Amino acid sequence: MTPNPQAILADFAARLGGQIMPDLKTPYAMSSAGLMTAVLGMLAEQFDGAAANLVEENRAIRALFNEAAELTLPGDLGARIGQLSAGVDDDLRLSALQAANRGLRAALIDLHAWAEVEPAAKALNDAIWRELSMSTERRRVSSAPF
Amino acid sequence: MTQTTLTPDAIAAYIASRIPGARNVRVEGLSQIPGGASRQTFRFRLQYDGDDGPVDRKLIMRRDPPASLIDTERHIEYAAYHAFYDVPGVPVPRMLWLENDPAALDGAFFIAEEISGFESGPMAIIAEPYLSQASRLADRKWTILGEINRADPAALGLTEVMAVPAPDQCWRRELDHWEKIIDEDELEPQPIIRAAIRWLRANPPGPAQKISVVHGDYRTGNFLYDAQGEIHGILDWEMCHLGDPLEDLGWGLNRIWCWGGDERRGGLVPRESAIAIWEKASGLKADPADLHWWELFNCVKGQGIWISSAKAWDDGTNREPILAFSAWRMLNTQDRAALDLMERL
Numbered sequence: 203m204t205p206n207p208q209a210i211l212a213d214f215a216a217r218l219g220g221q222i223m224p225d226l227k228t229p230y231a232m233s234s235a236g237l238m239t240a241v242l243g244m245l246a247e248q249f250d251g252a253a254a255n256l257v258e259e260n261r262a263i264r265a266l267f268n269e270a271a272e273l274t275l276p277g278d279l280g281a282r283i284g285q286l287s288a289g290v291d292d293d294l295r296l297s298a299l300q301a302a303n304r305g306l307r308a309a310l311i312d313l314h315a316w317a318e319v320e321p322a323a324k325a326l327n328d329a330i331w332r333e334l335s336m337s338t339e340r341r342r343v344s345s346a347p348f
Numbered sequence: 349m350t351q352t353t354l355t356p357d358a359i360a361a362y363i364a365s366r367i368p369g370a371r372n373v374r375v376e377g378l379s380q381i382p383g384g385a386s387r388q389t390f391r392f393r394l395q396y397d398g399d400d401g402p403v404d405r406k407l408i409m410r411r412d413p414p415a416s417l418i419d420t421e422r423h424i425e426y427a428a429y430h431a432f433y434d435v436p437g438v439p440v441p442r443m444l445w446l447e448n449d450p451a452a453l454d455g456a457f458f459i460a461e462e463i464s465g466f467e468s469g470p471m472a473i474i475a476e477p478y479l480s481q482a483s484r485l486a487d488r489k490w491t492i493l494g495e496i497n498r499a500d501p502a503a504l505g506l507t508e509v510m511a512v513p514a515p516d517q518c519w520r521r522e523l524d525h526w527e528k529i530i531d532e533d534e535l536e537p538q539p540i541i542r543a544a545i546r547w548l549r550a551n552p553p554g555p556a557q558k559i560s561v562v563h564g565d566y567r568t569g570n571f572l573y574d575a576q577g578e579i580h581g582i583l584d585w586e587m588c589h590l591g592d593p594l595e596d597l598g599w600g601l602n603r604i605w606c607w608g609g610d611e612r613r614g615g616l617v618p619r620e621s622a623i624a625i626w627e628k629a630s631g632l633k634a635d636p637a638d639l640h641w642w643e644l645f646n647c648v649k650g651q652g653i654w655i656s657s658a659k660a661w662d663d664g665t666n667r668e669p670i671l672a673f674s675a676w677r678m679l680n681t682q683d684r685a686a687l688d689l690m691e692r693l
Contacts, residue, residue, distance in 0.1 A: 233382035237669035244676050300536075307537040314543055331692045334540050338687060341680040348603040348681050348688075 211246035215239045244343045255340040256299035257291050262333050263306040264289060266326070270313055273323055279316060282309055351413065352454035354378065354390060359409065362452055363394060363459070366445050371397040386586045387422070388413050388455075391462060406464055408441065411457035412450070413666055423448060424509060426458045428561070428588040431504040437495040439463075439581050463572055463581040470569035474608045474615040477575040484577025486616035487625055489568070492579060493600065494629025497560040497593035506561060510590045515555035518592040523548055523645060526652040533652075533659040540683040541651045544644055544690065553641040556592035557632055564588050566596050567605045568614035597626050597634060598642035603685040604650060604678060640689065647686035654678045 219239030226232045267287035275283060286309050291299055314330045317323035356375035364373040373396040381391050387410040394405045412422060426446045432438045442461040450456050472478060473485065501507050513521050527545055530538065564587025572581040600614060601622060607615035613622050623634050658675035660666040687693040 228379050229382055230380040234669050237673040241669065241673050241676055304536045307539050311537055311539045311542045314539060315546060318543070318546070334543070334683075335687055335693055338540070338680055338684045338693075342684075343677060343680065346677055346681040346684075347606050347609055348684055 208246050208249045211242050215242035256303050260291055369399055406462040408462045409457055409459050411455040422456050425586045427509045428585040431506050466572035466574050466580050468572050470607045481577035482616045488579045490622050490625035491629040493566050494626045498630045499561055501561050501590050512590055518556045519553050526649045529652040533656045540686055544686045553638040559590050560593035562589050562591045562596050566600050594639050594642040599646045602646050604681050644689045650682045
């Protein structure tokens with residue numbers, strides 16, 4: 203993968219925004235080029251760490267599921283959580299990691315809904331919130347207003 | 349999904365049909381302009397020979413795209429603009445024609461007079477020459493919102509075109525609406541916003557203190573301003589509805605609109621200053637607990653918008669760059685804003 207894809211995206215974003223956009227003739231074309239520049243820049247920023255972030259997040263959610271396994275979960279939820287906690291990310295393509303992530307986060311929603319009303323699951327509830335906060339750090343783009 | 353390219357001749361022919369006696373109707377300088385996340389926006393110059401001589405007007409057309417960031421009825425937006433045109437203190441462009449038949453120009457649309465020569469960009473407002481007018485702009489921004497929320501929807505004729513919710517049902521109607529959009533459009537699970545929805549349902553706000561006109565998208569970026577700190581036009585009424593006025597206040601206070609990356613709401617002034625201006629202008633109270641509910645609700649609403657934009661771009665319904673940009677930039681930001689309000693960031 204040479205030249206480096208991250209460098210290509212960042213450079214193309216800079217050229218589109220800095221050199222090409224000013225020569226465009228209409229406000230709409232300039233605005234569209236500006237938006238494309240911004241998206242390319244965000245893609246460049248996220249490219250290198252995308253797989254690592256998904257692996258880290260999937261591991262973190264599975265760790266929460268393992269923690270939950272020590273509690274008495276409702277039948278269906280318990281079985282689902284137990285099955286997902288045993289998963290492994292052996293396919294490192296982004297599409298495969300994202301598919302796994304979506305399955306894990308869907309189950310996390312159900313586990314969270316249970317944990318927040320279950321007194322015995324207070325520690326788990328807090329741990330889920332911490333992981334959700336961490337997940338926004340992993341996904342953060344530097345140009346975001348907040 | 350493609351849409352017919354608008355031509356000056358097609359627009360001129362349509363307008364000629366709407367102005368009896370107009371001769372030699374011409375459209376010049378037709379160009380699409382930014383701001384078309386929910387509608388495509390075009391600027392042009394209309395010229396014709398009328399009974400009293402030559403006419404030359406700068407106009408704006410807003411046409412429905414195949415799918416938009418915000419799916420709404422344009423007749424609602426048109427009615428809102430029309431209603432506020434004669435209200436002192438709420439500047440809006442004058443509406444001219446509404447066309448609901450998509451066959452006319454391959455998409456329903458309306459045409460209005462252009463308010464030209466002013467800035468609207470949200471990033472421009474945090475730099476000179478506007479930065480030094482931030483206090484004045486904030487006063488105008490939240491005073492105008494207060495005027496909108498203070499207005500009587502029935503006196504404006506808006507209760508004839510918009511549903512009137514019961515004061516204690518405003519929150520439920522809006523939350524149901526946006527949760528349904530998230531249910532239908534989400535491309536991936538949203539654990540943070542789902543947790544927010546659960547909290548909102550478990551802790552509803554008090555009844556609305558009045559049923560107000562809710563602009564629905566009142567924020568920096570949706571009004572026209574100048575370097576003297578004056579606001580000349582309130583735009584983008586496509587999400588206008590009747591409901592709790594705190595919904596509007598909460599939307600404008602959303603952290604996602606802190607364009608300067610600091611505490612200044614809308615890039616202008618701190619949260620408490622904005623609330624004080626709004627309370628004074630509207631004659632209404634921003635109960636802290638109720639406002640907190642509406643601020644968190646607006647994170648759900650925002651996420652509904654960004655999720656829908658991602659869906660429309662992803663399935664190819666609408667490939668406008670603004671949709672991909674909004675999704676990439678705002679989905680995570682909106683989550684962070686929700687976490688912040690729930691004191692979990």
